Amino acid sequence: MRNISDVIEQYLKQVLKESQANAIEIKRQDIAQRFECVPSQINYVINTRFTVEKGYLVESKRGGGGYIRIRRVILHEKQDVLSSLMDVIHEHPRLNEQLVENVLIRLVEEQMMHEQEAQLIYHLLSDEALNLQVDDRSYIRRQQLLALMKVLRYRNGG
Amino acid sequence: MRNISDVIEQYLKQVLKESQANAIEIKRQDIAQRFECVPSQINYVINTRFTVEKGYLVESKRGGGGYIRIRRVILHEKQDVLSSLMDVIHEHPRLNEQLVENVLIRLVEEQMMHEQEAQLIYHLLSDEALNLQVDDRSYIRRQQLLALMKVLRYRNGG
DNA sequence: TAGTCAAAAGTCAAAGATGGTCAGAGGGTG
DNA sequence: CACCCTCTGACCATCTTTGACTTTTGACTA
Numbered sequence: 001m002r003n004i005s006d007v008i009e010q011y012l013k014q015v016l017k018e019s020q021a022n023a024i025e026i027k028r029q030d031i032a033q034r035f036e037c038v039p040s041q042i043n044y045v046i047n048t049r050f051t052v053e054k055g056y057l058v059e060s061k062r063g064g065g066g067y068i069r070i071r072r073v074i075l076h077e078k079q080d081v082l083s084s085l086m087d088v089i090h091e092h093p094r095l096n097e098q099l100v101e102n103v104l105i106r107l108v109e110e111q112m113m114h115e116q117e118a119q120l121i122y123h124l125l126s127d128e129a130l131n132l133q134v135d136d137r138s139y140i141r142r143q144q145l146l147a148l149m150k151v152l153r154y155r156n157g158g
Numbered sequence: 159m160r161n162i163s164d165v166i167e168q169y170l171k172q173v174l175k176e177s178q179a180n181a182i183e184i185k186r187q188d189i190a191q192r193f194e195c196v197p198s199q200i201n202y203v204i205n206t207r208f209t210v211e212k213g214y215l216v217e218s219k220r221g222g223g224g225y226i227r228i229r230r231v232i233l234h235e236k237q238d239v240l241s242s243l244m245d246v247i248h249e250h251p252r253l254n255e256q257l258v259e260n261v262l263i264r265l266v267e268e269q270m271m272h273e274q275e276a277q278l279i280y281h282l283l284s285d286e287a288l289n290l291q292v293d294d295r296s297y298i299r300r301q302q303l304l305a306l307m308k309v310l311r312y313r314n315g316g
Numbered sequence: 317t318a319g320t321c322a323a324a325a326g327t328c329a330a331a332g333a334t335g336g337t338c339a340g341a342g343g344g345t346g
Numbered sequence: 347c348a349c350c351c352t353c354t355g356a357c358c359a360t361c362t363t364t365g366a367c368t369t370t371t372g373a374c375t376a
Contacts, residue, residue: 002344003352028335038354043336048351063361065161066334117275120309124282129305130298140288140298147287151278161333163362186325196364201326206361221371224324 008035008042009049016072023071046070052153073154081110082149089149094134095141100125103145112152121148166193166200167207174230181229204228211246211260213267236314239268240307247307252292253299258283261303270310279306 008031016024032039050056050070057071076082085103092099104118123129125144130137159165166189174182190197208214208228215229233239243261250257262276281287283302288295 005352029333039335040337040355041353044352060335061361062333062335062359064333064363065159065164066361067160068335113278116313117278120271120275120306121278121282123305123309124279124302126305129301131301143287143289144282147281147284148278151281155274161362187323197325198327198365199363202362218325219371220323220325220369222323222373224371226325 004035004037004041005045005048008037008045011035012045012050012070016070022073023069025067025069027066028068042068052150055154057154076112076153076155078110078112079153081106081112082152086146086149089142089145093138095138095145097125097127100141100145107152112155162193162195162199163203163206166195166203169193170203170208170228174228180232181227183225183227185224186226200226209260211243211257211264213264233268236268236270237311239264239270240311244304244307247300247303251296253296253303255283255285258299258303265310270314 012024012026012031015026016022026042028039028042031042035041046058046068050058052073053075055073055075057073058068059071060066060068085106088099088103089095101122104113104122107113108115108118121144125141127137130140132140159168170182170184170189173184174180184200186197186200189200193199204216204226208216210231213231215231216226217229218224218226231242233242243264246257246261247253259280262271262280265271266273266276279302283299285295288298290298
């Protein structure tokens with residue numbers, strides 16, 4: 001294998017495969033030392049090889065006792081629904097309650113989330129909760145709906 | 159376990175669980191000695207792990223015969239859990255990710271919402287989604303958490 | 317009773333321990 | 347050469363650990 005990133009990637013996937021749980025916890029510094037590279041190389045490997053699209057979820061904690069946790073997740077099969085909804089969200093300059101409702105209803109219809117969850121989120125994104133200028137409301141809604149889509153991508157085994 | 163704070167946290171929770179009453183009384187110096195750390199480490203553990211929103215109440219007394227008493231708050235009415243959390247949300251000037259997480263975990267523990275719902279909301283309220291100034295983030299989180307409480311109130315028969 | 321002292325616990329800021337980011341250098345390939 | 351990955355290191359953010367200094371409390375003493 002030519003580059004160190006590929007080697008580290010293989011190593012991490014191997015460890016992941018061998019672990020009972022579908023998750024591993026590593027110390028960045030340890031891995032860097034093992035492969036004699038700078039610590040930020042590990043971030044590079046994670047950012048390029050362990051992305052959500054590829055079915056991995058990464059969490060970490062800094063400070064004493066810090067760690068990086070890599071989890072294997074199952075991607076939702078309806079990625080196309082999500083990307084089409086993301087397009088809608090991007091294209092609309094103004095995101096009003098009606099649009100939020102439509103998006104949420106669609107997600108429920110596609111069985112990507114439960115009625116109750118949609119209900120909750122609808123309230124969080126209501127005009128009442130987002131007591132702001134129209135533009136700011138749109139901004140928050142856009143950000144949060146996109147964040148929602150991101151979570152729904154895997155929404156399984158996580 | 160990764161760091162001494164986590165170890166002490168687990169220990170205290172264990173002792174709390176094993177005690178008949180839902181409260182324990184410790185001597186700071188004793189705990190520090192047992193875990194070979196400085197006494198103020200105990201304060202750190204208490205301040206970060208036994209907070210009000212997590213459902214703990216801490217009282218103490220200095221001087222001879224001093225102690226630290228940790229009490230697990232047990233609220234029988236869901237209504238009480240909600241209003242206690244609303245108080246926390248109102249009182250905190252800054253609502254960071256950690257506090258949001260604590261509140262959501264508490265709501266799940268108290269069986270007022272499902273794990274997955276908490277997961278979704280956590281992501282909507284993350285720093286990443288709320289890409290704003292600190293104060294604006296706090297404002298949105300406060301508004302939305304309060305909106306959440308409101309929904310949970312009638313959803314759980316308040 | 318008031319003052320003093322020692323024995324707790326509290327506070328806070330600095331140091332330590334991790335991980336994250338980003339821009340630029342390095343290197344391989346069409 | 348141009349472009350796209352990789353690699354590196356300086357600088358940043360966050361969580362933990364430590365210790366000096368402060369406050370509170372109760373017992374003892376004058």
